[in-house]
Amino acid sequence: MVDGFVDTPRFRLIEAPPLARFVLRAPDAALKAAGKAYGLALPEGLNQGASHGERGKPGARVALHLGPDEWWLIVPEAEGPEVAAALEAALASHPHSLVEVSHRQVGFVLEGEGAAALLNAGCPLDFSEQAFPPGMATRSLFHRVGLMIWRMAPGLFRLEIDRTLAPYFVTALAEAAKDHS
Amino acid sequence: MLLIRCPWCGMDRPEIEFRHAGAAHITRPGPPDRVSDEEWAAFLYLRDNPKGRVAERWRHVHGCGRFFNAVRDTVTDVFVVTYRAGEPRPPESAPPETLPPETRP
Amino acid sequence: MTAFRSPAGGRIDRSKPIRFTFDGRQMHGHAGDTLASALLANGVHLVGRSFKYHRPRGIVSAGAEEPNALVTIDRGGGRETPNLRATQVELHEGLVARSQNRFPGLRFDIGGINNAFSRFLGAGFYYKTFMGPRALGGTKLWARLFEPAIRRAAGLGRAPAGPDPDCYANRFAHCEVLVIGGGEAGLAEALRRSEDPACRVILCDEQAEFGGWMLVEAPERADEMVEALSARPNVTLLPRSQAFGAYAQNFVAIAQQLADPLALSDPELPRERLWQVRAGEVVLASGAIERPLVFPDNDRPGILLAGAAETYLRRYGVLPGRKIAILTACDTAYGAAFALQDAGAEIVAIAETRTAQGASEIAARAVARGIPVLPGMTIVGTTGHLRVSGVQLGRIRPDGAAEPSGGFTADTVLMSGGWTPSIHLFSQTKGKLRWEEGLGAYLPATPAPGQTIRVIGAAAGEMPPEMRSPAIGALPAPGSPDKVKAFVDFQNDVTARDLRLATREGFRAIEHVKRYTTTGMATDQGKTSNLNALGIIAAETGRSVPEIGLTTFRAPYTPVTFGLFAGQARGDLFDPVRRTPMHDWAERNGAVFEDVGAWKRAHYFLPRRPVDAAASGHAAMHEAVQAECRKVREAVGLFDASTLGKIEVVGPDAAEFLERAYVNPVRSLAVGRCRYALLLNEAGFIIDDGIIARLAEDRFHVTTTTSGAARVFGMFEDYLQTEWPDLKVWQTSVTEHWAVMAVQGPRARDIIADLVEGIDLSNAAFPHMAVREGRIAGMPCRLFRVSFTGELGYEINVPAGLALPLWERLAERAAEFGGGPYGTEAMHVLRAEKGHIIVGQDTDGTMTPDDMGLGWAIGKKKPDFIGKRGLMRPDLVAPGRKQLVGLVAEDRSRVLEEGAQIVPDSLAPAGTHALGHVTSAYFSAALGHGIALAVVEDGRNRVGQVLHIPMERETIAVRVVEPVFLDPEGTRLHG
Incomplete structure (x- = not known):
């Protein structure tokens, strides 16, 4: 969808490979057990992201704390079933909701020194490193569509957009890129 | 575009991330067979529309997703305070007409 | 070298000549010129015709406050912008500018006849006239014939007719300090604040160059300051950037011009950029605007502000004229006089309205230079038509009147009434103002709550003594002041007489006077006129200015293009469009799409693309829909239902929640079973419906309508x-x-049976309204045995990214069985044959489950659910409510019109109470006749009755029937 679409010396948009995605809803009491089963401690602070391993490679784990009791868990596609089974087993004694949403969203990586400025073409958040430090993850808007923004490093963003709205987002980002040439 | 402090995120966030959700502190009366028609009509349809401070509900729909309450001044659009759903309205956000004249904003 | 260009000096680059045209006339300017300075260099003062009287008008100012010199810039290819101020248009090679509001030409304008009839066009003309005098045929005829002609005669430039080919950008930005205005005060503030590298500073200025008045007086110092700022990484400099709106919590909108000088080189680049800046603190350094003086015939071309003349000379190297008369109430005009004299112009006289000023030190310097200074003198008239040719002077008597006192010939008249702090943006934020008598101006006082805004420099009234003058209002004129045209608001053609008339007619509040006379309205928002208008009203009503108040300053400060507001929201980006995973297949297979919310849904399929457009019309659609319906009833149809809302509800209390949310009993629903469910609002009315499927004790899959x-x-x-x-x-x-x-x-079963793994599809193991999880064609699926068509049916849920290959396989198989895809129109027909409602089509937000014949769905023993108490309200249980019924026209081939009203009697007169209306109507291929659903008062008791539908040309007799037209026993569901 995006190859070569938004690609300048200052920023580059890359579509993520197919991934398994889950929404975990659970009270704080379940966090420890969930983190243990998941192989990555779930970030406790709201609007925080955590990860280990390389994205899309075996063993990689992503956990994004996006609502007070809401975590998004993203793993390589093939590991989805075992991760789900491990979490369900570990959380059996905790009230919780684990729902697979692998195909609900499309993932992107936006990288480059101009990435934050490009996002500001449609996203009203302050991307200074004080206001939006690396490690922060939150939902917001890009023009008319919602998106999840996780800042992994100053010039490295992971984005997740609803599947049907991704074409709009990519087109809008490409249009905005004209203003940054 | 206003900035609204989400009491869950603990951040000032731009207005377009939020959705207004009507008056706050309206209790749904029940159980149904013990509620009079008048009581139910008031719950459904009757709301105050004051000039000044109002307590209202907002949802950080393009953020953490949470509903919360806010006291906003309808004259200045200033958000006096925001607080989580279920919490009582903070006393310092009382309508100005209930305050001594010299302290009114 | 053009006629009025000085041999040296100014900021222009004399080595770079630039060609441009104005009204088709080829002219030359230089890099660094504005259109206004280049026109003046060519000796052109006449640039427009006035709004109402079509009087010849010239350039008055040198900045954003310009009320007269509005031009249309045509960049070719439909790139046309009207109403730009020539004083702000940067000159570039090949620029094409046109004057406005004139026909056939600027020098001879037929509309000028309005000037002769001006006594009929005074204050409130539009209000008085557009009421539509009866004698002229009453309001209707008036509105159709006369009003458009009058409106055409009065106006500004024309909006371009074609789509705007340019593109526009948007940026959200954040900073600690936003400085608005890059004059001396703004530059100094930006320098000071940006010393802290952690402090992000944005500095914007409307002009191409920073420096403001320093570009006239001390350009080298401005350059040094800009250079220092440019070196700081925490500073963002925005030239050509007009802060046009200031909003709550330090939010400022800025319009930045980007491409004009490059416009012809790359049309793909954005032309303008909207900055939406959130600042920790806004510092307003917007300077001050010179006030014109209000004297008779003060609007002829060649009459301009003294400061503007000095700017043209010293910044652009342009002499506005050679023989110059000056009228002033402010010392800054002397500086202009001296500079112009030094550049070779003759200053014929300085008429000084201030009697005492004759003995001042600056007046003495003028006299020493050989310039006559005439204290206590005003101008009582000017001569000239397309350009001022002379002034008549008048001595101001102690009683405030003026008596004629000679005159001068002059090709240029400069005026200065003092300087008005530019506080528009502060006022826009609802900051409180205070009146400063000694300045004749309002100054910022208290910022509005929640606003961190500071006003500095001239905008805050910090002005050197020579800029300070309290003179506002109109100058005295001999004889009746109502016989002369002394303009207050040049742009709206409002004279002192109009304002006096308005007060005499009883308008006393300034907001009323503004609306009645239009003073201070339109593109310049009264930048040059507001205070003189206030002065006149104060004098006329015997009140002080603060008693009169001040009108609201409105955004935008200067006009902003629609394109800037639209930004990227055009074409494909006007609104997000959602497409299902099967969209491309549908498109390849002849689907005609309809919009459902943001979704594109296949409406029907035209397997062979019609050659001409007419074939895609109603007949083709009818034929396609009938064929799709027959395939479903006779073989198998395939329908893309991906747009349905789907919610997974999980947790120990999932059943309890759904039990409380929907009208139906849900706790009793067995795992593996589905239920059709209705959702009400608290008022008791249907707002949605769908299927609740229980996947596990604590896990439900719930569907909603698409929208x-x-x-x-x-x-x-x-x-x-x-x-x-x-x-x-x-x-x-x-x-x-x-x-x-x-x-x-x-x-249906035949085409999926051998693809499904792990699910027994037999009626016994997998009955109607059951759900199973398993696999289909190797991918995980949730399989529902549900039917909206009344046929044996399944709904296959598979992960969206895997769906297309399965769909293609199913489509091939369906075709083998004589079936095929069907669209939303066929779906509507098929469900109507079964009497299934569409929420939002057969319901309208006032329908209860019982109204729709769905009372059976309500869990009667439930203590509460959303809408339960609402359903108990007296009106919702009263007899005579509208109920869903079927209708069949007595002429069975007819298809009724949706929305048609239903009356009891074939001869019902107009205004008869309608019993209800048609909500859905189709031709049923299965039944071979038209069918309709309708809501009719007491409808279920009317089954068998004949009612009537009055249409424009006839009345249609219809019979009320049960709403289930086909297979009422439901035997087809089981295959």
């Missing part, structure tokens, strides 16, 4: 978070995760 998906999800979230936060249950939207294919028809 209701977001609303229902938000409503559930509200109840979960705020009404029943004690329930241990969560919902997750899975609309986008699952693609849904409905396979419907007697052969």
